[in-house]
Amino acid sequence: MKRTLFNTSALAISGLMMAVLVAGCSMKPAYERPDSTAPAAWPEQTAASQNPGVGVSISVLDWQDFVLDMELRQLVDNALEHNHDLREAVLNIEAARAQYRIQRSDRLPGIDGQAGSTSQRIPASLNGTGDSSNVTTYQVGLGVTAYELDLFGRVRDLSEAALESYFATEEAARATKISLxxxxxxxxxxxxxxxxxxxxTKQTFETRQVSLDIISKQRKVGSTSDLDYLEAKGLAEQAQADLEVAARELAQTDNGLALLTGVPVEQLPKPKGTDNRIIQEQLAPGLPSELLTRRPDILAAEHRLIASNANIGAARAAFYPRITLTGSFGTASGDLADLFSSGSTAWQFMPQLNLPIFNYGSNKANLNLNKVRNEISIVQYEKAIESAFREVADALVDRETFAREENARKALAESSSHSLQLSEARYRHGVDSHLRYLDAQRRDFTNQLGLIQTRTQRQIALVNLFRALGGGWDPSHTEPVASVD
Incomplete structure (x- = not known):
């Protein structure tokens, strides 16, 4: 009897382990990357399209190489350590990784230690002895509860979908890092x-105040007209208003940088002039097709597309039978003292077949829903590609046109500065009127402001190009944000 019981239990356990090794076929559609709408080259109006290899390639350019200013590097480090948006993105990765681990665990049976007791009263009418009795049973062992044999790949497809969602979240975190x-x-x-x-603006305001004081003194002695005085006063008041605007903009940029980096405003380094070389200015855009393997947002969109494709397989598998296994192996006895004695071995094996017959079309509706979501993912993937190409093309145009505009404005500023010097000299010697001198001041101030603005915009355009090309991290020498295992 013991031999028969042992052989039967061993057979049950062996059958359970064989079921674990069953490899189900997946019913998901074969994944094919949608046809890329990537152009063969960048727009012809950009010089970069004619020489895509000129400059430093983004594929080997990390952000530390792009940023040349050491104080700026330190600020970026502070932002990467303290910025709330990036910390939230990393936590999202942890959540997605945990979700994948949960889903992956369903592919293997969970074995639990079990211990318990059961007490029941059997009435006399149901007891073979004709007397009522109280029965208590004690059990200890190992058990597997409702493990699904993945015959049609449903569990595997759900696991793959969770994995691809994790990858998409990780790419989204990289995109957040680049944007930061x-x-x-x-x-x-x-x-x-x-x-x-x-x-x-402050220098101009001080200069105009001096001019106003001189005009005021001349007006008192009658050597200048009221019109000259009013013109000088108007320019001084305009300069004061412009100074308040400039002070407001400076304070706002201080606050913005402090918020991004977590560094108090009073501890921010003193700004350098925009004519300093702060960043790497020679960037090679490479070929348009390289964006498909470099831009995190495109990679994230493709991972989401693969996940939706796997969900179709899981939805299809829901139409087919599902076999679940529940079993246990251990010891049982009616007396706690005899629980581990000879002959107390007990086992239980309960396979269950579930065949959907009538469920009001929920399985079909779920399949249609996943197919629609897959189509949405395709549209989102194509949209991500088109947006990426548009951003790079715009950034290339900005880089080139702002560079030419800066050269033109630099020449204009030099010309107006020289003109102002001549006008001032002619006014001092009485050759030109004061109004002409004031007009030269206005033109020079406007041209100098225009040069500063264009120089700033050109460098910002370079940063936009760096971001649009997917720069900021290099997989060959940068640790991943998080690991799956």
């Missing part, structure tokens, strides 16, 4: 431009 790096650099450059505009 670009945001800090742009805030730093904007702050430098705001500081230059503030300094220029």
């Amino acid at each position: 790096i670009a945001g800090v650099i742009q805030a730093y450059i904007s702050r430098a431009g705001a500081q230059e505009r503030h300094d220029l």
Whole structure:
């Protein structure tokens, strides 16, 4: 009897382990990457399209190599350590990784230790002895509860969908990191431009105040007209108003940079001039097709597409029978003292077949829903690609046109500065009127402001190009944000 019981229990356990090794076929559609609408080259109006290899390639350029200013590097480091958006993105990765682990665990049976007792009263009418009795049973053992044999790949497809969702979340975190790096650099450059505009406006205000004082004295002795005085007063008041605008913009850029980096405003480094070389300016855009393997948002969209494709397989498998196994192996006895004695071995094996017959069309509706979601994922993937190409093309145009505009404005500013010097000399010697001198001041101030603004915009355009090309991290020498295991 013991031999028969042992052989039967061993057979049950062996059958359970064989079921674990059953490899189900997946019913998901074969995944094919949607046809790319990537152009063969960048727009012809950009010089980069004619020489895509000129400059430093983004594929080997980490953000530390892109940022040349050491103080800016430190600010970026602070942002990567303290920024709330990036911390939230990393926590989202942890959540997605945990979700994948939960889903992956369903592919293997869970074995639990079990211990318990059962007490029941059997009435006399149901007892063979004709007397009522109280029965208590004690049990200890190992058990497997409702493990599904993945014959049609449902569990595997759900696990793959969770894994791809995890990958998509990780790519989204990388995109957040790149955007944060670009945001800090742009805030730093904007702050430098705001500081230059503030300094220029303050200098202009002080100069016009001096001119107003001189005109006021001349007016008292009758050597100048009221019109000259009013013109000088108007320019001084305009300069004071411009100074308040510049001060407001400078304070706002200070606050913006402090928020991104977590560094108090009073501890921020003193802004450098926009004519300093803060960032790497020679960037090679490479070929348009390289964006498909470099841009985190495109990679995230494709991972979501693969996940939706796997969910179709899981929805299809719901139409087919599901076999679940429940079993246990251990010892049982009516007396706690005899629980581990010879002959107390007990086992239980309960396979269950579930065949959907009538469920009001819920399985069909769920399949249709997952097919529609897959189509939505395809549209989102194609949209991500088109948006990426548009951003790069715009950034390339901005880089080139702002560079040419800066050269033109630099020449214009030099010309107006020289003109102002001549006009001032002619006014001092009585050759030109005061109105002409004031007009030269207005033109020079406007041209100098225009040069600062264009120089700032050109550097911001370079940062936009860096971000649009997927720069900021290099998989060959950068640790992943999180690991699956």
